[in-house]
Amino acid sequence: MNLILLGPPGAGKGTQAKRLEEKYGLDQLSTGDMLRAECKSGSELGRKAQAIMDQGHLVPDEIMIDLIAARIDQHAGQGFILDGFPRTVPQAVALDDMLAKKGLKLDHVIELTVDEPALIDRLAGRFTCAKCGTSYHDHYRRTKVEGVCDVCGSHHFIRRADDKPEAVKTRLAAYRQQTAPILPYYRQKGILRQVDGMADIDDVTRAIEKVIRGP
Numbered sequence: 001m002n003l004i005l006l007g008p009p010g011a012g013k014g015t016q017a018k019r020l021e022e023k024y025g026l027d028q029l030s031t032g033d034m035l036r037a038e039c040k041s042g043s044e045l046g047r048k049a050q051a052i053m054d055q056g057h058l059v060p061d062e063i064m065i066d067l068i069a070a071r072i073d074q075h076a077g078q079g080f081i082l083d084g085f086p087r088t089v090p091q092a093v094a095l096d097d098m099l100a101k102k103g104l105k106l107d108h109v110i111e112l113t114v115d116e117p118a119l120i121d122r123l124a125g126r127f128t129c130a131k132c133g134t135s136y137h138d139h140y141r142r143t144k145v146e147g148v149c150d151v152c153g154s155h156h157f158i159r160r161a162d163d164k165p166e167a168v169k170t171r172l173a174a175y176r177q178q179t180a181p182i183l184p185y186y187r188q189k190g191i192l193r194q195v196d197g198m199a200d201i202d203d204v205t206r207a208i209e210k211v212i213r214g215p
């Protein structure tokens with residue numbers, strides 16, 4: 001099964017992708033995580049991407065298409081969840097080509113819908129485990145033990161530079177202008193489903209699973 005989780009910054013794509021990865025044995029392919037790993041490694045790609053990401057703009061399509069093509073090419077598991085890709089119409093078209101070459105197809109494109117005030121609130125309170133990447137929130141998803149990651153036990157957490165208010169404004173505008181236009185592309189193919197991302201985290205997971213299981 002191959003899925004795309006679509007939605008604006010802070011919609012809960014990463015949170016839900018991690019849950020589906022564990023439960024269904026799918027690979028989470030997060031382009032944001034891949035880029036942050038490149039930045040951390042100090043690679044040339046990472047250096048190019050860092051400033052663009054910190055300001056909240058999108059990294060150019062050519063870079064992103066090459067990055068994801070390599071991962072899909074190597075992919076050999078039961079399926080994957082794309083989280084953060086595609087983000088523009090050219091990326092969506094390139095993805096179709098990549099999948100066709102591998103004899104793969106997309107089963108579902110799931111759009112998480114969340115209103116803007118809630119997105120701003122979620123990003124302002126987000127913190128992430130520096131070791132395993134699990135995402136938490138100051139109010140909505142706290143660690144069970146203060147200062148200790150529930151998943152890996154690490155004591156190190158980070159807050160993303162692009163979660164600062166100015167960058168969040170730019171990211172939301174990029175979503176409206178560059179990413180939302182891919183929704184009709186998938187609607188036309190008959191594989192787009194909407195899930196209410198305003199619901200509680202567990203309820204969102206249940207709604208996604210209902211889509212996956214089918215009628």
Ligand code: AP5
Nearest residue numbers: 009010011012013014015031032059084122126136137140
């Ligand atoms: P990326 O890392 O993909 O960021 P994003 O799409 O902006 O999404 P986020 O990771 O911020 O949010 P999310 O939807 O995963 O929410 P989360 O689950 O963490 O991309 C970063 C940057 O990389 C981009 O800006 C761009 O520069 C570049 N980039 C990446 N891919 C690219 C591409 N394809 N093309 C070009 N550039 C690209 O949840 C957020 C918070 O809310 C958490 O604290 C969480 O605990 C909480 N939360 C989650 N669900 C709920 C809920 N139901 N109720 C209450 N709180 C919740």
